[in-house]
Amino acid sequence: MRHILVFAKTPHAKTPYDRWLAGSGIVPVVVTASEYAEGYSHLQHVHAFDGYDTNQLVEKTALRLAREFAVEAVFARAEADVVRAARLRELLGLPGQHTASALAFRDKVVMKDHLAGGPVDVPAYRLLESAYTALDFVAEHGYPVVIKPVSESGSLGAAVIRDEAELDAYLASPWQGTSEIEVFVPGQMYHVDGLVAGGEVVFVHPFRYLNDCLSFRSNDWVANLPLTRQDPLYDRLVKAARAVLAELPTPPQTAFHAEFWITPDDRLVFCEIASRTGGGMISAMVRHAFGIDLDKEWLYAECGLPSTVDTSRYRPAGALCIPPRNGVLEQLPTAAEQPGCVREEMFTGAVGQEFHGGVKSGLFLAGYVVDGDSEEDVAANLERVAGWFSDNSRWRPAHSSGGIA
Structure with missing residues (x-):
């Protein structure tokens, strides 16, 4: 039996590693956060930790397990795990992303030091x-x-x-x-998401933000929408993402999430890139739009399993993330009431829970994947679902606060 160590800072419903690896002869050994432990509890090898992001017993346990099970690879999809996984691979001589590469994709100064003076404009x-x-x-x-x-x-x-x-x-x-x-760079922000396997970019696609990735600051929603291949920015953004990957010490297998601005005077300017899948509902949107599960395909690449990526499929779909307000959530919309354009939903909170507004762009209270007949249709449907959610959810002030934002 072969084993892979997985740093799993995601719920099992989003990353069912055991189901993805079923029939492969590879068993996942899971290290996870306490809040996700129940979802993985049916697995044989699961170790959960409070304060997961900064608890250094995570590293100690991961090293022990990696040695005990003679793991062949280490998989980590969350930003908090990028460097800790790289250091473990390096320590054990395992293939995959090592520390210098992880820091280049994690530390924004190291990242820009690699890119400054290169083919892509860096502020x-x-x-x-x-x-x-x-x-x-x-x-x-x-x-x-x-x-x-x-x-x-x-x-x-x-x-x-x-x-x-x-x-x-x-x-x-x-x-x-x-x-x-x-x-400060003014302009519209776009992101490019994709997958590198065997040292080659096997999938890449640009997307635009509706609202922007700072919308959570005002407790407003943010959405993501694929560009059509006919969009004049499509080739520019794909070329820029490939150029950035070429300049950085890109690992042979990785998902990536890059962000760029298009300024009012039509300059393309680099913002940042991560060696992981995008946050929020981006992975779910890619799965619905392109039939590609980036996390699963990335896992397969790390394990040396055959790829199932097919880049010929496409149907318009977008992602919507709605942050919480300030106060206590009294009512959520029900699935029976939701618009017919909704293809997938995810809630990260529950009725009766107190919230303090948006925290970061990738975290949300409600996430939706929405489809339509065209990109314009999807954009309109994203606005419609956001309005429907607002109209059908109810909040009350928390006892410790003065009111609802």
Whole structure:
């Protein structure tokens, strides 16, 4: 019997590793967060941890299990696991992404150091070592600027600084740890998602955001919609993503999620890239639109199993993520009431639970995959489902808060 170690920071319903590997002769040994443990409890080898992201017993246990089961590979799809999985592979001499590659896809400064001066435009940036760095950068480049942690995902901790008063407020707040500062890039944001297997890009497609990835800040929804091949930006974005992958130490097997701006003066500017599948409902949307499960295909590539990717299939579909409001959730819409364009739904909270608004762009209260006859039809349906959800959910103020946002 062959074994693979899986860092599983996702619910079993989203990543049923045992079902994906059924019949392959490969058994998953799972390390997961306590909140997902029940979903994997039917498996023979499951180890769950509180405080999963920062609990270093995760690493200790993973090393012990990898040695005990002589695992052939290590799989990790969550941002929090990218570096810890890479270090484990390197320690054990296992194939896959090692530490230098993981840091290039995880640390935004290391990432841009690889790309600066290359074929894709990168905004001016600097490692933010202290307040002096921020002041020096602003003196050189002016406002607005963006300050964000070097290793977070989903726009978590990102701050747009438009003037000196906002910079003063940022500097007066508690130190956020290692961050970068870069010039603010205006424009529409797009993302390109895909899969590398055997060192080749076997799937790649660009998408546009409806609203944007900072919409969660105002507790507003964000959606993702594929571009048609006829869209004039399609080839530009695909070419840019391939160029970025070529400049970085890209592992031979990985999913990727890249983000770019198209500025008002039509420049294509790099934002960031991750060596993982996109957050929110992106993977589910890709599955419905293209018939490709990126997480499953990535797992197969890591395990040396045959690919089932077929790039010929396409039907219009989009993804919608709705963040929670501030308050206690009293009512969720029921599936029986939902519009006929909904193909998949996911809830991450329950009635009676208290929320404090949006936290990051990839986290949501309700997620939907929506289809339609065309991309324009899907865009309209995404707006319709967002309105329907708002009209059919109910909130009340929490006792500890003054009201609902």
